Amino acid sequence: xxxxxxxxxxxFKMPHGKVIVIAGTTGVGxxxxxxxxxxxxxxxxxxxxxxxxxxxxxxxTNKHPVEEREGIVHHIMNHVDxxxxxxxxxxxxECLQAIxxxxxxxxxxxxVGGTHYYLQVLFKKRVExxxxxxxxxxxxxxxxxxxxxxxxxxxxxxxxxxxKFHPNDTRRVRRxxxxxxxxxxxxxxxxxxxxxxxxxxxxFFWIYSxxxxxxxxxxxxxxxxxxxxxLEEIEHLYKIYQEKSYTPDQCQYGxxxxxxxxxxxxxxxxxxKIPYEHGLERMKIRTRQYAKRQVKWIRKMLLPDVSxxxxxxxxxxxxxWDENVRKRAFEITNSFITGKRSLEPYAPKxxxxxxxxxPEETSSPKATGWEQFSCMKCRDKNxxxxxxxGQKNWQIHLQSRRHRxxxxxxxxxxxxxxFKNSLNECF
Numbered sequence: 001x002x003x004x005x006x007x008x009x010x011x012f013k014m015p016h017g018k019v020i021v022i023a024g025t026t027g028v029g030x031x032x033x034x035x036x037x038x039x040x041x042x043x044x045x046x047x048x049x050x051x052x053x054x055x056x057x058x059x060x061t062n063k064h065p066v067e068e069r070e071g072i073v074h075h076i077m078n079h080v081d082x083x084x085x086x087x088x089x090x091x092x093x094e095c096l097q098a099i100x101x102x103x104x105x106x107x108x109x110x111x112v113g114g115t116h117y118y119l120q121v122l123f124k125k126r127v128e129x130x131x132x133x134x135x136x137x138x139x140x141x142x143x144x145x146x147x148x149x150x151x152x153x154x155x156x157x158x159x160x161x162x163x164k165f166h167p168n169d170t171r172r173v174r175r176x177x178x179x180x181x182x183x184x185x186x187x188x189x190x191x192x193x194x195x196x197x198x199x200x201x202x203x204f205f206w207i208y209s210x211x212x213x214x215x216x217x218x219x220x221x222x223x224x225x226x227x228x229x230x231l232e233e234i235e236h237l238y239k240i241y242q243e244k245s246y247t248p249d250q251c252q253y254g255x256x257x258x259x260x261x262x263x264x265x266x267x268x269x270x271x272x273k274i275p276y277e278h279g280l281e282r283m284k285i286r287t288r289q290y291a292k293r294q295v296k297w298i299r300k301m302l303l304p305d306v307s308x309x310x311x312x313x314x315x316x317x318x319x320x321w322d323e324n325v326r327k328r329a330f331e332i333t334n335s336f337i338t339g340k341r342s343l344e345p346y347a348p349k350x351x352x353x354x355x356x357x358x359p360e361e362t363s364s365p366k367a368t369g370w371e372q373f374s375c376m377k378c379r380d381k382n383x384x385x386x387x388x389x390g391q392k393n394w395q396i397h398l399q400s401r402r403h404r405x406x407x408x409x410x411x412x413x414x415x416x417x418x419f420k421n422s423l424n425e426c427f
Contacts, residue, residue: 017103017200018202019109019203020043020110021119021202021205022037022112022205023204024315025291025294025295027217027221028209030112032321034072036326036329036330037108041108042108043109043110044108045110046110048111048112049114052077053078053079053086054078054086055080056233060230061258081254083255084254087171088120088171108337117172117297117301122199123197123198124197131182147167151173154173154177157177158186158188160186160188161176203333203336204311205311206298206312207325208315209314211291214316215288218284219288222283222287231264235268237256238268241256259283259287265279304357307346307357311328311329311342311347312348314351373394
């Protein structure tokens with residue numbers, strides 16, 4: 001039987017378009033909390049994970065099992081063909097439509113997913129109006145597979161915004177250039193003139209786990225995924241990949257970007273010489289790296305805009321999930337829905353440092369962290385000088401094993417050249 005409070009929450013009509021967002025790394029429990037919250041407040045879930053929009057492959061894309069969703073409706077999930085590239089502007093349209101539909105039926109909209117970049121659609125700082133459509137030549141150029149030329153074109157028109165993005169960050173670079181083409185204005189000027197106000201009254205949860213604990217949890221999760229059908233899904237992807245005569249370049253598009261496929265691709269193509277364990281380890285490493293990038297994005301891009309509306313939930317100890325995550329989230333949500341600011345601290349005491357903003361981590365154009373550096377000693381996958389964005393990343397690279405190895409190899413090469421020249425002089 002429902003308690004009086006829960007009955008009141010289920011019948012409560014969301015005022016002023018309220019939205020709840022659940023952010024956090026992969027494997028930290030976002031989907032579980034979204035189901036629990038949706039059941040608590042009569043809500044529906046909007047997926048904001050760029051891989052879960054694709055049809056089928058539920059294990060490798062980490063879709064929450066249907067049998068564990070407790071009948072909760074999920075939007076923007078499992079509806080995109082594998083070869084279709086899913087862009088931010090499509091998510092924006094589908095997300096805002098879903099929110100309005102959910103609100104029109106008196107329910108709570110709960111956004112959950114690991115592609116935190118998508119959350120920018122909730123802010124008024126988006127570009128609202130195009131003065132003209134893209135020309136055919138502009139569209140062909142933006143759709144071309146020439147990341148360096150696209151970045152150079154953006155830099156020519158808006159050096160400030162171009163400096164923010166790595167040349168290989170093709171999607172975002174392409175989006176900035178599209179804004180310039182269609183509005184005739186520099187994206188940096190447009191964003192500087194806008195505020196970061198939210199479209200809806202929004203509550204943000206950040207589910208957090210200590211990195212060392214999370215890393216072990218993610219490794220175990222990969223093992224479970226592969227044993228429970230994930231490997232079969234990867235092999236099915238490979239079958240389609242072969243039928244369409246794709247090359248590794250395709251792994252930058254559609255569902256082929258999913259963590260697991262490209263990591264196992266060398267093994268799939270050469271099982272006699274490459275061990276299965278190679279793909280397994282690469283998948284685990286990539287998953288842990290992805291989790292680190294997600295935390296970095298939350299701190300750098302999301303936290304500065306929503307620091308007074310974001311609450312951190314500690315999911316380090318899963319045995320204490322009910323106390324540290326579910327109950328705390330329910331209490332904060334109850335206050336949010338009834339129009340009161342929660343008296344809860346924004347983070348548990350031991351994790352309050354996670355919510356402290358570091359000026360070097362903010363995304364403000366005034367920060368000095370956007371400067372780009374080219375390392376002439378190290379090469380990227382295309383054998384071109386490695387590019388680093390930000391003074392901090394540059395300093396880390398200079399101290400890295402990769403850079404030190406490159407320097408040692410150059411010294412060896414120069415010494416060999418000297419030795420070879422001395423031999424030539426002798427003869």
